[in-house]
Amino acid sequence: xxxxxxxxxxxxxxxxxxAIHGIDIDITDGEFIVxxxxxxxxxxxxxxxxxxxxxxxxxEIHIGERMVNQLEPADRDIAMVFQNYALYPHMSCxxxxxxxxxxxxxxxxxxxxxxxxxxxxxxLAQLLDRRPRQLSGGQRQRIAMxxxxxxxxxxFLFDEPLSNLDAKLRVQMRVEIRKLQRNLGTTSVYVTxxxxxxxxxxxxxxxxxEGVAExxxxxxxxxxxxxxxxxxxxxGSPAMNFMDAKVEGEEVVVGGKLHFPMPNGTGxxxxxxxxxxxxxxxxxxxxxxxxxxxxxxxxxxxxxxxDTLVYGYLPWDTQNLVTLRMQGSQEFPAGHEITLTVSHxxxxxxxxxxxxxx
Amino acid sequence: xxxxxxxxxxxxxxxxxxxxxxxxIVFFIWPASQALYQSVLLEDAFGLSSKFVALENFIALFxxxxxLGSFKVxxxxxxxxxxxxxxxxxxxxxxxxxxIKGSMAYKTLLIWxxxxxPAVSGVLWFFMFNPTxxxxxxxxxxxxxxWNHYLDGGDALLLIIIASAWQQIxxxxxxxxxxxxxxxxxxxxxxxxxxxSPMKRFWTIIFPLLSPTTFFxxxxxxxxxxxxxxxxxxxxxxxxxxxATSILVYKVFNDGFVGLDLGGSAAxxxxxxxxxxxxxxxxxxxxxxxxEY
Numbered sequence: 311x312x313x314x315x316x317x318x319x320x321x322x323x324x325x326x327x328x329a330i331h332g333i334d335i336d337i338t339d340g341e342f343i344v345x346x347x348x349x350x351x352x353x354x355x356x357x358x359x360x361x362x363x364x365x366x367x368x369x370e371i372h373i374g375e376r377m378v379n380q381l382e383p384a385d386r387d388i389a390m391v392f393q394n395y396a397l398y399p400h401m402s403c404x405x406x407x408x409x410x411x412x413x414x415x416x417x418x419x420x421x422x423x424x425x426x427x428x429x430x431x432x433x434l435a436q437l438l439d440r441r442p443r444q445l446s447g448g449q450r451q452r453i454a455m456x457x458x459x460x461x462x463x464x465x466f467l468f469d470e471p472l473s474n475l476d477a478k479l480r481v482q483m484r485v486e487i488r489k490l491q492r493n494l495g496t497t498s499v500y501v502t503x504x505x506x507x508x509x510x511x512x513x514x515x516x517x518x519x520e521g522v523a524e525x526x527x528x529x530x531x532x533x534x535x536x537x538x539x540x541x542x543x544x545x546g547s548p549a550m551n552f553m554d555a556k557v558e559g560e561e562v563v564v565g566g567k568l569h570f571p572m573p574n575g576t577g578x579x580x581x582x583x584x585x586x587x588x589x590x591x592x593x594x595x596x597x598x599x600x601x602x603x604x605x606x607x608x609x610x611x612x613x614x615x616x617d618t619l620v621y622g623y624l625p626w627d628t629q630n631l632v633t634l635r636m637q638g639s640q641e642f643p644a645g646h647e648i649t650l651t652v653s654h655x656x657x658x659x660x661x662x663x664x665x666x667x668x
Numbered sequence: 669x670x671x672x673x674x675x676x677x678x679x680x681x682x683x684x685x686x687x688x689x690x691x692x693i694v695f696f697i698w699p700a701s702q703a704l705y706q707s708v709l710l711e712d713a714f715g716l717s718s719k720f721v722a723l724e725n726f727i728a729l730f731x732x733x734x735x736l737g738s739f740k741v742x743x744x745x746x747x748x749x750x751x752x753x754x755x756x757x758x759x760x761x762x763x764x765x766x767x768i769k770g771s772m773a774y775k776t777l778l779i780w781x782x783x784x785x786p787a788v789s790g791v792l793w794f795f796m797f798n799p800t801x802x803x804x805x806x807x808x809x810x811x812x813x814x815w816n817h818y819l820d821g822g823d824a825l826l827l828i829i830i831a832s833a834w835q836q837i838x839x840x841x842x843x844x845x846x847x848x849x850x851x852x853x854x855x856x857x858x859x860x861x862x863x864x865s866p867m868k869r870f871w872t873i874i875f876p877l878l879s880p881t882t883f884f885x886x887x888x889x890x891x892x893x894x895x896x897x898x899x900x901x902x903x904x905x906x907x908x909x910x911x912a913t914s915i916l917v918y919k920v921f922n923d924g925f926v927g928l929d930l931g932g933s934a935a936x937x938x939x940x941x942x943x944x945x946x947x948x949x950x951x952x953x954x955x956x957x958x959x960e961y
Contacts, residue, residue, distance in 0.1 A: 363857050384863035396854035400876045409872075410862030457862075 312374035312464035312497055313339050319369035321355055329355045331521040340495045346508035347518035353501045354469055361390050361467050374464055389458035390467040395450045397442040404438040407457045428456040448479045468500040505545055517541045539665040542588050542658055548633045550588045557583040565626045570602050573657040576668055588658035591635035594650040604650040606632055608642045706934030725935035734911055742915040746893030753833035754840050754885055761844035782838035786899035793831035794904040821912025824905045828913050832897045840885050847881035887951045916940055
C-alpha cells in the first residue's frame with residue numbers, strides 16, 4: 311500500500327511527438343483513481359509510465375517513499391492488468407498466478423497458499439488446472455486479476471481491463487473489481503475510455519485530453535462543475551448542449567433573443583464577451599417553470615425505454631442540435647415545436663477562446 | 669464441410685486432372701516403382717543380365733559397415749545442421765525483432781543466402797576453408813589448428829555442415845521472426861512486471877510460445893539435411909575422405925552411377941523413400957495439427 315505522486319510528468323517520443331504535457335497528481339493511499347479520456351489522449355501512456363513500460367521524459371514518479379523513474383517494472387512493487395489479459399497461454403492458470411511469485415524466489419508452500427487464497431476470493435478454485443484458452447473472457451479476466459493480487463503489490467494498474475467483455479459482464483466485473491479493491495485497500499490507477507466505468511468506479515477522476523489533465527476531481531465534482539468545455543462535453547451522456555452567447559450586463563444572451571441570468575457564483579463579466587453556455591440534456595425541462603424558455607423544433611426522437619431523447623434545433627441555429635433527455639416515453643412528430651425551460655442553477659458558462667469554466 | 673461440384677460433362681473432371689496426374693505418374697510414381705523393382709534385382713558384372721534376388725540387396729546393405737557408417741554420418745550431419753542453423757537463425761531473429769531503424773535492410777540482407785544454389789554455397793565455403801588458399805583455414809592455422817578437409821574426415825564433415833546450415837539460416841530466420849512478431853507485446857511486458865529477467869523471459873515465455881514454429885522448422889531442416897544437401901556434398905568433398913561425408917543421398921548416387929551397383933542403389937533409395945514417408949507422416953500428424961495457443 312502506498313501513495314503515488316506524479317510531479318510534472320512528461321513524455322516526448324523520439325520523433326518529437328509530445329504525448330504527455332506535464333501532469334501532477336497526488337494519489338493517496340488506497341485511493342481508486344480513474345484516468346479517462348478519448349483514444350490518443352495519453353491515458354494509457356501515463357499508466358505505462360507508472361508501470362515502467364515507458365520511460366519518463368521529464369518529471370518524477372514516486373511510489374511510496376521511492377522515486378521510481380529509473381526502476382525496472384519488477385522493482386516498482388506494482389501489478390498490472392492488461393486489456394487483452396496477457397495471460398501466458400502455455401501455462402495453467404495456477405502457473406500464471408504463481409509465475410511472478412516464483413520469480414521472486416518465494417517458498418513453494420507460501421506460493422500455494424497465496425494462489426489458493428486469491429482463487430478463493432475470485433471464485434476460481436476449479437479453474438486452476440486449466441489453460442487460459444479453455445476459459446471464457448470473464449474467467450480470463452479473473453485470472454488476470456488473480457495474478458495481480460497474489461503479488462500483494464502497493465499499486466494496482468488497470469489498462470482498460472473490461473473493454474474486451476460484453477456489456478453485461480462488464481457491469482458485473484466493474485462492481486467486483488471495485489469491491490475487491492475496497493476490501494484489499496490497495497491504491498489503484500485505472501484507465502478507461504468508458505465514462506460510465508469512470509464515473510461509477512472512481513474515487514477521483516482524471517479527465518485527460520491531448521496529454522493534458524483537464525480536470526482532477528470526484529465524479530460528482532467533475533459532473534457538476536466541469537472545469538473546461540472538453541470535460542463538460544466528455545462526461546455525461548448524451549453530451550452537454552453548448553450555445554454561443556454574449557455577455558450583456560447581468561445576462562447572457564443567446565442568438566440575440568434568449569436572455570439567461572448569470573449562473574450562480576459567476577462574478578461580473580465585461581459586456582460583449584464571447585462565451586459558451588452549457589446545459590445538460592437532463593436539465594432541460596419540457597414546459598416546466600424554468601427561468602428561460604428555449605423554442606425548439608423537433609428533429610428526431612429516440613426512445614430508450616426509461617428515458618426519451620429529443621433532438622431539435624433553435625430557430626436561428628440549424629447547425630447545432632439541442633438535446634433533451636426526459637423521463638418516461640413520449641412521442642413528438644418531427645417539426646413539432648416545443649418550449650424547453652432551464653433553471654439558472656444548471657447553467658455552465660465557459661470562455662469561448664480558452665474553453666475554461668468562468 | 670463437403671462441397672460437391674457437379675460437372676456437366678463426364679470427361680471434364682478427368683481432363684482437368686490429367687496434367688497433374690501425368691506429372692505425378694511420369695516423374696514420381698513410375699520412377700519410384702522402378703526403384704522398387706530394381707531393388708529386388710541383381711545385375712551381372714557386365715550389365716548384360718539381371719536376376720531376381722528377393723531381399724538380398726537389403727540384407728547385404730544392412731551387413732555392409734560402409735552403409736551403416738553412412739547412416740551414422742547422416743544422422744550426425746542432419747542433427748548438427750538442424751541445430752546449428754536453427755540456433756543461429758533464432759539468435760538473429762531475436763536480434764532483428766528488436767531492431768527499429770533499418771530493419772528492412774537487415775531482413776532483406778539476411779534472406780539472400782537462400783537464393784544461392786546449394787552447390788555454389790558448397791564451393792564458396794570450400795574455397796574459404798581451402799587448406800592452401802582459404803582465408804578461414806589460414807585463420808585457423810594462426811590459432812594453431814591445422815585444418816585440412818582433404819585428409820581429415822572430421823574437418824570435411826564440419827565443412828559440409830557449415831555450408832548446409834548457412835544455406836538454411838535465411839529460411840529459418842524468416843519463420844522465427846514471424847513467430848516472434850506474433851507473440852503479443854503485452855505478454856512480455858506482463859512477464860517483465862512479474863519480475864522475470866530478459867533471459868528468463870526468453871526461456872519461460874518466448875521460447876515455449878515459439879515451440880510450434882520450432883517443431884515445424886525441425887522437421888523441415890531434417891528433411892533438408894537428408895535430401896537437399898546432395899549438391900553441397902557433390903560439389904565439395906565427394907563423400908570423402910574415406911566416406912566421412914558420404915550421407916545417404918550421396919551414397920545412393922555414388923553406388924548407383926559411379927559404382928554401377930544398380931540393385932544396391934535402388935534398395936538404398938527404397939529405404940530413403942521409407943524415411944521420407946515417415947517424416948511426412950510426422951509432419952502431417954504433429955505439425956499440421958500443432959497446438960494452437
